[in-house]
Amino acid sequence: MSGELIGSETARIDGPAKVTGQAQYSADHTLANMAYGYVVLSTIGRGTLRELDTAAARRAPGVVAVYSPFDPLRLNPPPQGFGENFAALQDRRVRYHGQIIALVLADSFEQARDGAALVVARYDSDTPNVSLPAGMPGANPPTRQGASPARSTVLAAGVDSLKTALSASTATVEATFTQGAQHHVAMEPHATVAVWRDGRLTAYTGSQMPPVHAMSLAVQLGIEPARVRVVCPYVGGGFGSRVVSWSEAALAAAAARELDRPVKLVLTREQVFTAVGHRGAITQTVTLGASADGVLNAVSHESDAVMPAVGGWPMLPAQDVSAVLYKTPNLAVDQRLVPLDVPPTWAMRAPNEAPGAFALETAMDELAVSLDMDPLQLRLRNYATAVPGTTRPWSSKHLRECYEVGAERFGWSKRRARPRGRTEGQWLVGTGMATAIYPAGRHPAGARIRFHDDGTVTVATSTSDLGTGATTAVAMLAADALQLPMRRIKAELGDSALPNGAPAVGSAATGSLAPAIRAAAQAAIQALVNTAITHPDSPLHGRQADEVLYRNGYLRADGSDAISFSALLTLTRTSGAEAVGNAEGRTGDGEHAFHSFGAHFCEVRVNRFTGEPRVSRFTTVVDVGRVVNAKTTRSQLVGGIIFGIGHALLETNPMEASGRLAAGNLGEYLVPVNADIPDLDVHWLDHPDTVYSPFGARGVGELGTVGSAAAIGNAVYNATGIRIRDLPITLDKLL
Ligand code: MOS
Numbered sequence: 001m002s003g004e005l006i007g008s009e010t011a012r013i014d015g016p017a018k019v020t021g022q023a024q025y026s027a028d029h030t031l032a033n034m035a036y037g038y039v040v041l042s043t044i045g046r047g048t049l050r051e052l053d054t055a056a057a058r059r060a061p062g063v064v065a066v067y068s069p070f071d072p073l074r075l076n077p078p079p080q081g082f083g084e085n086f087a088a089l090q091d092r093r094v095r096y097h098g099q100i101i102a103l104v105l106a107d108s109f110e111q112a113r114d115g116a117a118l119v120v121a122r123y124d125s126d127t128p129n130v131s132l133p134a135g136m137p138g139a140n141p142p143t144r145q146g147a148s149p150a151r152s153t154v155l156a157a158g159v160d161s162l163k164t165a166l167s168a169s170t171a172t173v174e175a176t177f178t179q180g181a182q183h184h185v186a187m188e189p190h191a192t193v194a195v196w197r198d199g200r201l202t203a204y205t206g207s208q209m210p211p212v213h214a215m216s217l218a219v220q221l222g223i224e225p226a227r228v229r230v231v232c233p234y235v236g237g238g239f240g241s242r243v244v245s246w247s248e249a250a251l252a253a254a255a256a257r258e259l260d261r262p263v264k265l266v267l268t269r270e271q272v273f274t275a276v277g278h279r280g281a282i283t284q285t286v287t288l289g290a291s292a293d294g295v296l297n298a299v300s301h302e303s304d305a306v307m308p309a310v311g312g313w314p315m316l317p318a319q320d321v322s323a324v325l326y327k328t329p330n331l332a333v334d335q336r337l338v339p340l341d342v343p344p345t346w347a348m349r350a351p352n353e354a355p356g357a358f359a360l361e362t363a364m365d366e367l368a369v370s371l372d373m374d375p376l377q378l379r380l381r382n383y384a385t386a387v388p389g390t391t392r393p394w395s396s397k398h399l400r401e402c403y404e405v406g407a408e409r410f411g412w413s414k415r416r417a418r419p420r421g422r423t424e425g426q427w428l429v430g431t432g433m434a435t436a437i438y439p440a441g442r443h444p445a446g447a448r449i450r451f452h453d454d455g456t457v458t459v460a461t462s463t464s465d466l467g468t469g470a471t472t473a474v475a476m477l478a479a480d481a482l483q484l485p486m487r488r489i490k491a492e493l494g495d496s497a498l499p500n501g502a503p504a505v506g507s508a509a510t511g512s513l514a515p516a517i518r519a520a521a522q523a524a525i526q527a528l529v530n531t532a533i534t535h536p537d538s539p540l541h542g543r544q545a546d547e548v549l550y551r552n553g554y555l556r557a558d559g560s561d562a563i564s565f566s567a568l569l570t571l572t573r574t575s576g577a578e579a580v581g582n583a584e585g586r587t588g589d590g591e592h593a594f595h596s597f598g599a600h601f602c603e604v605r606v607n608r609f610t611g612e613p614r615v616s617r618f619t620t621v622v623d624v625g626r627v628v629n630a631k632t633t634r635s636q637l638v639g640g641i642i643f644g645i646g647h648a649l650l651e652t653n654p655m656e657a658s659g660r661l662a663a664g665n666l667g668e669y670l671v672p673v674n675a676d677i678p679d680l681d682v683h684w685l686d687h688p689d690t691v692y693s694p695f696g697a698r699g700v701g702e703l704g705t706v707g708s709a710a711a712i713g714n715a716v717y718n719a720t721g722i723r724i725r726d727l728p729i730t731l732d733k734l735l
Helices: 015-017 053-061 109-117 160-165 210-221 246-261 271-277 353-371 375-382 397-411 468-481 509-534 565-571 630-649 701-705 707-718
Strands: 035-041 045-052 063-067 098-106 121-125 150-157 169-178 191-197 200-206 228-231 263-266 283-291 296-308 333-341 429-439 447-451 458-460 489-492 548-550 555-556 576-583 596-607 613-623 680-684
Touching: 015 458, 035 246, 035 353, 035 509, 045 098, 045 109, 053 063, 053 576, 063 109, 063 246, 063 429, 098 246, 098 701, 160 283, 169 353, 191 246, 200 210, 200 246, 210 228, 210 246, 228 565, 246 271, 263 429, 263 613, 283 353, 353 375, 353 429, 353 630, 353 707, 375 397, 375 429, 397 429, 397 596, 397 613, 397 680, 429 613, 429 701, 447 509, 458 468, 468 489, 468 509, 489 555, 509 548, 509 555, 509 565, 509 576, 509 680, 555 565, 565 576, 596 707, 613 630, 613 701, 613 707, 630 680, 630 701, 630 707
Parallel strands: 035 263, 200 228, 296 333, 458 489, 613 680
Antiparallel strands: 035 098, 045 121, 063 098, 150 333, 169 283, 191 200, 191 263, 283 296, 429 596, 447 458, 447 576, 548 555, 596 613
């Protein structure tokens, strides 16, 4: 059965529930006697809340409570490194524009919203430090204590100095790349429905790792982790925004405890822009040196990334890109974090690698131009077979084949090397390419498999399905391991009470779960065999365990008839046989590095009169090991490329001097829509990576977004002769 199911195009098993509205997302939970929350956000970027007039709000119809720093809910800060480093409403400090400063609860959502509109805040304002250049080294030293940039030199391999290496190079490129704030904009806004029963909290809230959210909420609420359960069988997108929980979850839980009634707290789309972490601005400088025939002699990648004073994601764009991608004798990486008074940041859609690859892969294109060399040839000339600075090879690397197959599918050989070499009517047409790379770690993962007497099997794990198709992949993996048809498998996901599955983080859920589900299947089969040989009513009673074989849902031993597991469980009046299986986490195996690879080829059209850039063709070929579900793998890669189109052409949120992020809705923060997306040609190689795991499936999700923005920018250069190093590439920059 293995060959038929794994790798096939399998539709999502939860698709019908989703499209018929039966799937319950967090905010869909409605409980008896529930109160509704609505948060009030700060309108200054830094300072102190002098007073908060809540009298009118408290008198408003339906309002049951108003919490604020003057009337706080009891909350501890989240564990260190889990989002923000302070608890909401505990003190009067305003740390950023758009910070939660009050929570209004009422009998309906509308009453809570109207009550919140009546809250009046008065502040003592300070000037926030919000712009990246102002905090960067070389700028005027920030006056505020603790504002000096943190430096982290991660890696420097090779000879004497980079300067020496560069001066010995025939061609050098030094280029600085900038991009502003970006947002995950998951379709489902952040929402929590919190209900307490007997001192135990159940929180219906979207999470990329429910057990960790439960732990984090327990810390904030000051109770034992075992008393918190986080439930989210359906999640409307994560993209990193649900790796950690934000204040709305803790506030809903604390308010529900205080009021002794269930609380629903749903952030508005606008509130999500600041009450939830975003991707901070970053500036990167890549310096490359090469010989006349394109052999790299030096690679340097420096970055200055926003690190909010309130906590955030330490963006390290070079570590899994420039530090690993190309063979070079000299390599320097310097990744700095710049503390600023801005809303929290968090991991977003290949958090390090998407910005990092934009910088490196654009600089590589610039180097190819200066050498008058084909950019694909330049990549091949510097192909790494071991991690630079080491002799460590990869578990499985077929990037060369990605380049070759991609070039063939795209028709790269027909390319005009010279910019502005092709015009069709109003359109300047250009092509570009870039490499994709993404670390392929394995998280510790567990799953439980249970055989039922009705002939079905349940596979259960805390891992949540962010919309990626994890539920279907888990069912496929169980069906494959148990040699059963999909219709007999029920998959339960997204619940911290289930066995500790892999976090849906770092494109590693499926790759991590595959070995765990195999282990669970083996253990559950052993439990079934044990029932068969020990129960007096079993036809296999008295046999030795190693005499009994499991195949296709049947147990058999020499000289006796095969018996189905449902017949066995019925006959022995056993309701089920189950076991938990686990697989270890690993980021490499000592001898090998783990990464997934790919190559992007892109054609863009830039309007000669308006400067409007349009992506017209895109081919991506990836090497991700074994593919579990062809349908959702394609969706993942298409989604990643679409993120790349957003990154390259549309997505940015300007930071005003006040610390206010200018855009707070999808009319101003632009993401790609259908009309922006051509038919995407997505293809994968078939090289199971059995060093990574015996099953051989590595991660897919974020790979597609790494390098895709660079491929687009490189194609824009080829079309127009204009090199844009400040994202997004908007029409005004091309005129
Ligand atoms: Mo993802 S940015 O690893 O949640």
